[in-house]
Amino acid sequence: MSNIDKRNRLEESPFTYREMKNGMVFIDYEGKQVRILKGKEADRFIKRVKMAGSEKEKQLVMAKITGNFKRGNEH
Numbered sequence: 001m002s003n004i005d006k007r008n009r010l011e012e013s014p015f016t017y018r019e020m021k022n023g024m025v026f027i028d029y030e031g032k033q034v035r036i037l038k039g040k041e042a043d044r045f046i047k048r049v050k051m052a053g054s055e056k057e058k059q060l061v062m063a064k065i066t067g068n069f070k071r072g073n074e075h
Contacts, residue, residue: 013055015062019046027062035066 018026025037025045037045045065052058 010056010059010063013059015059015066017045017049017062027066029066037065 014030016028016031018028019042020026023038023042025042026033027035027037045061048061049058052061
């Protein structure tokens, strides 16, 4: 995994998520909402996060689902 997170940004745990009662999932980056998941996409995301072993793996799942954070434009 060290090859994926070369700048060690995921060590800081910048991503969080909130699961709502209606099944929606809100993903935040440094306190700002960046993605909303609904339906099957939200279900798959929750399964992947719960299967992740460490906090860094959870962060990687959230980073991948949000998309464009690989190019350094997350400022």
